Structures are given as C-alpha cells and as structure tokens.
Amino acid sequence: MNDKISLLGAGLIGSLMGVYLKKRGLDVAIYEKRRDWRKDKLAAEGRSINMALSHRGLKALEKAGLKEKVMPYTLPMYGRRMHDEHGNTYFQPYGKDNQAIYSVSRNTFNEILLEEADRCGANIFFNHKVETVDVENKRVRFLLADGSTKDISSEVIIGSDGAHSSLRNAFECQTRFNYKQEYISHGYKELRIPPTADGGFAMDPEALHIWPRGRFMLIALPNLDKSFTCTLFLPFEGYKVCFEKIHDGKDAEYIFQTYFNDAYHLMPDLAEEYDRNPTAALINTECYPWTVNNCLLIGDAAHAIVPFYGQGMNCGFEDCNILDELIGKFGTFSWDLVFEKFQKIRKPDTDAISTLAMENFVEMSDSMADPKFLIRKKIEAKLHELFPDEWVPLYSMVTFTDMSYSEAYAQGKLQEQIMDEVMRDPMISHKWDSLDFENILNRVDAVRSV
Numbered sequence: 001m002n003d004k005i006s007l008l009g010a011g012l013i014g015s016l017m018g019v020y021l022k023k024r025g026l027d028v029a030i031y032e033k034r035r036d037w038r039k040d041k042l043a044a045e046g047r048s049i050n051m052a053l054s055h056r057g058l059k060a061l062e063k064a065g066l067k068e069k070v071m072p073y074t075l076p077m078y079g080r081r082m083h084d085e086h087g088n089t090y091f092q093p094y095g096k097d098n099q100a101i102y103s104v105s106r107n108t109f110n111e112i113l114l115e116e117a118d119r120c121g122a123n124i125f126f127n128h129k130v131e132t133v134d135v136e137n138k139r140v141r142f143l144l145a146d147g148s149t150k151d152i153s154s155e156v157i158i159g160s161d162g163a164h165s166s167l168r169n170a171f172e173c174q175t176r177f178n179y180k181q182e183y184i185s186h187g188y189k190e191l192r193i194p195p196t197a198d199g200g201f202a203m204d205p206e207a208l209h210i211w212p213r214g215r216f217m218l219i220a221l222p223n224l225d226k227s228f229t230c231t232l233f234l235p236f237e238g239y240k241v242c243f244e245k246i247h248d249g250k251d252a253e254y255i256f257q258t259y260f261n262d263a264y265h266l267m268p269d270l271a272e273e274y275d276r277n278p279t280a281a282l283i284n285t286e287c288y289p290w291t292v293n294n295c296l297l298i299g300d301a302a303h304a305i306v307p308f309y310g311q312g313m314n315c316g317f318e319d320c321n322i323l324d325e326l327i328g329k330f331g332t333f334s335w336d337l338v339f340e341k342f343q344k345i346r347k348p349d350t351d352a353i354s355t356l357a358m359e360n361f362v363e364m365s366d367s368m369a370d371p372k373f374l375i376r377k378k379i380e381a382k383l384h385e386l387f388p389d390e391w392v393p394l395y396s397m398v399t400f401t402d403m404s405y406s407e408a409y410a411q412g413k414l415q416e417q418i419m420d421e422v423m424r425d426p427m428i429s430h431k432w433d434s435l436d437f438e439n440i441l442n443r444v445d446a447v448r449s450v
C-alpha cells in the first residue's frame with residue numbers, strides 16, 4: 001500500500017510537488033488555508049502579482065510536463081532596461097543568444113499548477129488552515145471555515161506552507177533545531193502602469209525595468225494584458241525617502257515626480273493605488289534540519305529569501321525536481337533516507353542563493369547606476385563572448401544554468417576577485433575594449449590555485 005502523503009500549502013511549490021508525487025503513483029492530499037481561487041478570484045493572495053521564471057524553474061516544469069502549458073502565459077524579458085533620473089534609458093542584455101527570463105502572473109501560474117495536480121488525482125482540500133502539527137505522531141489539526149477543527153494523520157507530511165510555515169513552527173519544539181529569521185530594513189508596495197490609450201504597452205515589454213536610486217528603487221515587469229506591475233522597494237524608516245515619510249498617495253506622487261518622473265507620467269492612478277495597496281515586509285529565513293520523523297520542509301517553508309535575485313520560486317521548483325529525483329533513485333521504502341539526502345544536498349545551495357539575494361539588492365539599486373559598474377559588466381560580457389564555457393558571469397550561472405547555487409557562488413567570488421583587480425586600473429573606462437582578455441581568463445586558474 002502507498003504511504004499517504006500530506007502536503008501542507010497549495011502555493012506554487014506545494015502544487016508542483018503534488019504533480020510530481022502523483023506522477024510517481026503516490027497517494028497525495030494537499031491542504032490549503034485559502035478558498036479555491038480558481039472559482040473565486042478574490043481569494044487569490046494579494047502578494048507579488050507577477051514574477052520572473054528562469055532556467056531552474058523551467059527545467060522543473062519541463063520534467064513535470066508543464067512547460068508547454070505555462071509558456072503561453074509568459075512574456076520574455078531579454079535584459080534590464082535602466083531608467084536614470086533624467087528619463088534616459090539604456091538596455092543591458094541578461095545573457096547572450098537572446099537568453100531571457102519570463103514574466104508570469106503568480107495567480108495564473110498557481111492555477112495552472114494546481115489544476116494539473118487536481119487532474120493527476122491529488123485530493124485538494126481548501127479552507128483547511130493548519131493549526132498545529134504533532135510531529136511525533138504525524139497528526140495535523142486544521143481550522144475549517146466554519147470555525148470547527150479537523151484532525152488527520154499521515155505517514156508523510158511535507159510542509160510547503162511558505163515563509164511562516166506551521167510545520168516549521170512545530171519543528172521548533174524539537175531539540176537541536178536551528179531557526180533564524182530576519183525582516184530586512186526595506187519593504188515593498190505594488191503599483192501599476194496601465195496600457196496606453198490605444199491598448200499598447202507603455203514601455204518596452206521585452207525588458208525588466210529598473211529605476212535604481214541608491215537606497216531605494218522601482219522595478220516593473222510586463223503583463224499579458226499590456227500593463228506593467230511595478231514594485232517600489234523603500235526602507236521602512238530612517239531615510240529621506242522611506243515609507244514612514246510617505247503618508248499618503250499625494251506624498252507618493254511627489255516622490256515619483258522627483259525620482260521616477262518618466263514612470264510617474266505613465267501612472268494615472270498612482271495616488272489612489274498607493275493608498276489602497278498594502279506595504280509588505282521582506283523576510284529571510286534559514287533553518288535546519290528540514291526533516292524530522294518523515295516530515296519535511298520545502299520551498300519558502302525551508303528557506304525564504306529576499307526577491308532581489310528573482311530566485312525564490314525557481315529555487316523552490318528546483319527543490320521539487322531534486323526531491324523527485326531522490327524518490328526515483330531510492331524509492332519510498334525509507335522516506336527518512338530520501339529526506340536526509342535531500343536536506344544534505346540542498347542546504348548549502350539554498351544558503352548560497354540566500355546570500356546572493358541579499359547582496360543583489362545593492363547591485364540592483366545602487367551599482368547599476370554607476371558607470372564604472374557598467375564597464376565592469378561589459379568586460380564580463382566580452383569575456384563570456386570570447387570564452388563562453390570558461391567565463392560565465394555570476395548572474396548567468398544562477399539564472400541560465402542549473403549549476404548548483406553553491407558552486408555558482410564560489411566561482412562568482414573568484415571572478416569578482418579578478419574583476420576587482422582589473423577595475424583598479426584608473427584608465428579602465430577608456431581601454432576596457434582592448435584589454436588582454438585571455439590574460440584575465442588565465443588569472444582564474446592562478447587565483448584558484450592560491
């Protein structure tokens with residue numbers, strides 16, 4: 001008889017994991033606290049309306065047979081379009097050969113994945129909010145919509161219930177469970193650039209737009225309805241431009257006129273949306289172990305990261321892919337073995353992407369506006385063009401390959417050291433195009449052997 005597997009949370013990661021498990025012929029139940037948002041759009045979560053899907057996520061979808069279903073709902077973004085304070089823009093390709101990341105609506109995407117889990121035969125229970133988990137006896141208590149409770153028991157429990165996971169809370173009672181969470185100093189608010197009067201995109205739809213302003217920034221991703229979803233990242237307090245000092249939509253208009261003037265002219269509903277939309281916090285969590293007594297954490301429940309590398313969901317999908325691979329390899333006779341292998345393989349990688357995501361805020365909001373940084377990016381792009389296999393920029397390793405995050409991190413640090421050296425030349429802005437690129441490449445081995 002198959003073990004009964006209970007997945008807690010039908011977000012992006014829980015839904016994809018449900019598909020994988022059903023495809024292995026396992027008995028899966030998914031419990032979700034929200035109402036069924038496929039029938040009731042208002043039940044959809046108000047958090048981050050669109051997101052960037054990249055190689056790791058696409059690979060996991062392809063393996064589950066879902067890539068073809070998802071692609072028609074995506075828009076390719078081939079690079080960043082930077083907006084300076086005077087309204088000038090310039091384009092920086094993400095990679096070579098038209099490499100792109102894909103903008104997709106969170107709700108549509110979640111709907112497709114959930115629909116597939118349903119179609120494959122997963123039992124999905126909405127309005128089931130996990131109240132408590134008894135890890136020792138593998139029992140879960142749910143709070144239902146009418147206020148009553150329901151208890152279930154399960155051979156295997158997988159917590160895909162996001163950054164504030166109830167299963168992780170239950171792990172906290174275990175001895176030797178480490179948990180760390182950090183709300184960063186910045187929060188975010190989502191706003192919208194509508195389509196133009198004649199129904200077109202108001203800006204280049206093939207780019208992720210960034211208005212870098214040092215300690216704060218605005219970004220925008222295109223939507224299929226020809227609008228853009230903008231995300232304003234600001235410190236909560238303590239600076240001239242921060243959420244604490246923007247009291248209402250009128251103040252927001254002033255900030256936009258001053259710092260994001262070209263965007264301001266495309267946002268007729270800015271003041272109203274600013275007042276209406278919530279300001280949300282950003283959390284980073286790390287914990288270990290991820291598994292206790294046939295219970296396992298995956299996705300944000302195991303490792304919530306800040307969104308500055310666009311990898312949280314992609315990383316969670318990679319969790320599903322790797323867990324599925326291990327189930328394929330070791331079978332389901334010993335879940336403890338599979339879960340133990342999973343956490344050992346995965347933890348160094350999620351630690352690496354967590355660090356990279358934190359670091360990338362500085363790159364996106366500050367360095368991108370620095371002309372010297374752009375020269376550095378051009379040198380790296382040239383190295384990649386000349387030596388495509390030997391020198392791959394860190395962003396490309398993370399976004400366009402499935403090299404482990406920890407390997408990408410280590411290689412990235414090595415390349416950073418060499419680039420720091422190259423950039424020390426005071427004449428670099430004038431001669432960057434005629435450098436001895438082979439010599440730069442050769443320094444990789446020299447630095448590695450030190």
Ligand SMILES: Cc1cc2nc3c(=O)[nH]c(=O)nc-3n(C[C@H](O)[C@H](O)[C@H](O)COP(=O)(O)OP(=O)(O)OC[C@H]3O[C@@H](n4cnc5c(N)ncnc54)[C@H](O)[C@@H]3O)c2cc1C
Nearest residue numbers: 009011012013033052130161162299300310311312313314
């Ligand atoms: C502003 C922002 C932008 C982002 N952009 C990107 C991006 O461009 N690319 C990218 O890869 N990642 C991005 N991310 C990260 C991404 O959103 C997350 O990594 C991803 O949503 C994690 O999926 P998950 O299923 O693990 O958790 P969640 O999406 O949080 O889903 C958890 C599910 O569990 C349910 N749940 C929670 N508690 C309970 C409970 N007690 N009982 C029952 N059900 C419960 C929830 O309702 C939800 O359905 C972004 C994040 C933010 C905040």
